[in-house]
Amino acid sequence: MSTAIECATIEEIRTYIDRMIKNATLPLLLIMLLTTSFANAGTQVKVGAKVLSESGFTELGGKHVGLVTNHTSVVDGAHLIDIMHAHGVNILAIFSPEHGLRGAEEDGVKIAEHVDRRTGIPVYSLYGKVRKPTPEMMRDLDLLIYDIQDVGARFYTYISTMGLAMQAAAEAHIPFVVLDRPNPLGGEYLSGFVLEKGCHSFVGEYPIPVAHGLTSGELAHMIKRERMLPGLEELDIRVIRMEGWRREMQWPETGLQWTQTSPNIPDFETSLLYPGICFLEGTAASEGRGTQEPFKVAGFPGLNADALAVLLNGKNLHGVRFEPVQFTPRSIPGKSSHPKFRGRILSGVRLVITDPHAYRPVETGVQLLCALYNSLGERERKHFFQTNGFDLLAGTDRLRRLIQAGMSADDIIAAWQKENELFAESRKKYLLY
Numbered sequence: 001m002s003t004a005i006e007c008a009t010i011e012e013i014r015t016y017i018d019r020m021i022k023n024a025t026l027p028l029l030l031i032m033l034l035t036t037s038f039a040n041a042g043t044q045v046k047v048g049a050k051v052l053s054e055s056g057f058t059e060l061g062g063k064h065v066g067l068v069t070n071h072t073s074v075v076d077g078a079h080l081i082d083i084m085h086a087h088g089v090n091i092l093a094i095f096s097p098e099h100g101l102r103g104a105e106e107d108g109v110k111i112a113e114h115v116d117r118r119t120g121i122p123v124y125s126l127y128g129k130v131r132k133p134t135p136e137m138m139r140d141l142d143l144l145i146y147d148i149q150d151v152g153a154r155f156y157t158y159i160s161t162m163g164l165a166m167q168a169a170a171e172a173h174i175p176f177v178v179l180d181r182p183n184p185l186g187g188e189y190l191s192g193f194v195l196e197k198g199c200h201s202f203v204g205e206y207p208i209p210v211a212h213g214l215t216s217g218e219l220a221h222m223i224k225r226e227r228m229l230p231g232l233e234e235l236d237i238r239v240i241r242m243e244g245w246r247r248e249m250q251w252p253e254t255g256l257q258w259t260q261t262s263p264n265i266p267d268f269e270t271s272l273l274y275p276g277i278c279f280l281e282g283t284a285a286s287e288g289r290g291t292q293e294p295f296k297v298a299g300f301p302g303l304n305a306d307a308l309a310v311l312l313n314g315k316n317l318h319g320v321r322f323e324p325v326q327f328t329p330r331s332i333p334g335k336s337s338h339p340k341f342r343g344r345i346l347s348g349v350r351l352v353i354t355d356p357h358a359y360r361p362v363e364t365g366v367q368l369l370c371a372l373y374n375s376l377g378e379r380e381r382k383h384f385f386q387t388n389g390f391d392l393l394a395g396t397d398r399l400r401r402l403i404q405a406g407m408s409a410d411d412i413i414a415a416w417q418k419e420n421e422l423f424a425e426s427r428k429k430y431l432l433y
Helices: 002-007 010-023 028-041 048-054 080-086 158-172 216-225 268-282 305-313 361-375 378-382 387-394 398-404 409-415 417-430
Strands: 064-069 090-096 122-125 143-147 176-179 237-240 297-300 320-327 346-353
Touching (some): 048 176, 158 216, 216 417, 268 346, 268 361, 297 320, 305 361, 361 398, 361 409, 409 417
Parallel strands (some): 143 176, 176 237
């Protein structure tokens, strides 16, 4: 076998890996190792920040720059702030999103302004007193640059921060520059109800599906041209495109090293599970916070874990299997200080990805939601949904109402297909890759 692989072409290796994935149940770690090794055999994706840095930042010469960023803004192991500072780029202000500049703060923790220790540049929090840069913060800036790694889910708040920063740039009459990065889920997968009017919040700013299949640069153009936020008509948006990224690529195929995007998204596998399992945050069930497997396990007190796993495995969902599990959420400072059911033994399932390309995150999340809801007694069902919070995550009240009405998960999934088709058509003009 080894001799055959050593002599094979890259396309033959791709075919070999695809055949093994289709014909066997391989652990996700092995699949990731294979696909990452394959990706590294070719050209590694160059993110927009690297493309800009390789130019020597010449286009930023003499400019007063604002930078919307966090710990994910990495180029070859170094932070973009440090690279720009070393090249003499005049950064007047840094703006940080939820979780802070270093990505170490828990969900929902308000962050104060401070000064970056290495460079002495003021850091303004966009997840504290304000969520949009104020005119005072924007004073004297010539352009605003955005460089944050997203995970491709509508309710991940980094893209909400991007939109509000776009508005601030428009009001200051300066360009907004996106240094593009990959969508870890790839650029082809779309799923979930499109957010409806009345369900706008910081976890849902735009009328897009839960999984939108766009890069940040593509989304920025769509936000402006589809008038998803007011006041952007005259905004000058510039995107520094990636090199080598293709829409079918998931993260392991980019050849890039994963940087934990937030305290509870430590790896690619979690980012793949997140768009569906995050729905549980708006319910009484546990989504695994307070464990070392956030979004990989889900449960509730007193469930029959074996029966739940059998039920879900019987659905033959693509790319995943379910294992019965018991777990006890604990306080984990910096990740989840106050998880649901802290100190209580919960029963549920562990999701094990067997084929990341076949896996359907949002569909699987709805299948799990329905199975959990239907496994509960009448009293538990009555208090299962945290109505406002769940509807904001779902972007609509339809998902909750359909589950409560007893509609099957398959029929619920079918209910959003038409709007996904319309969105797919409308986004075509904004695709950069």
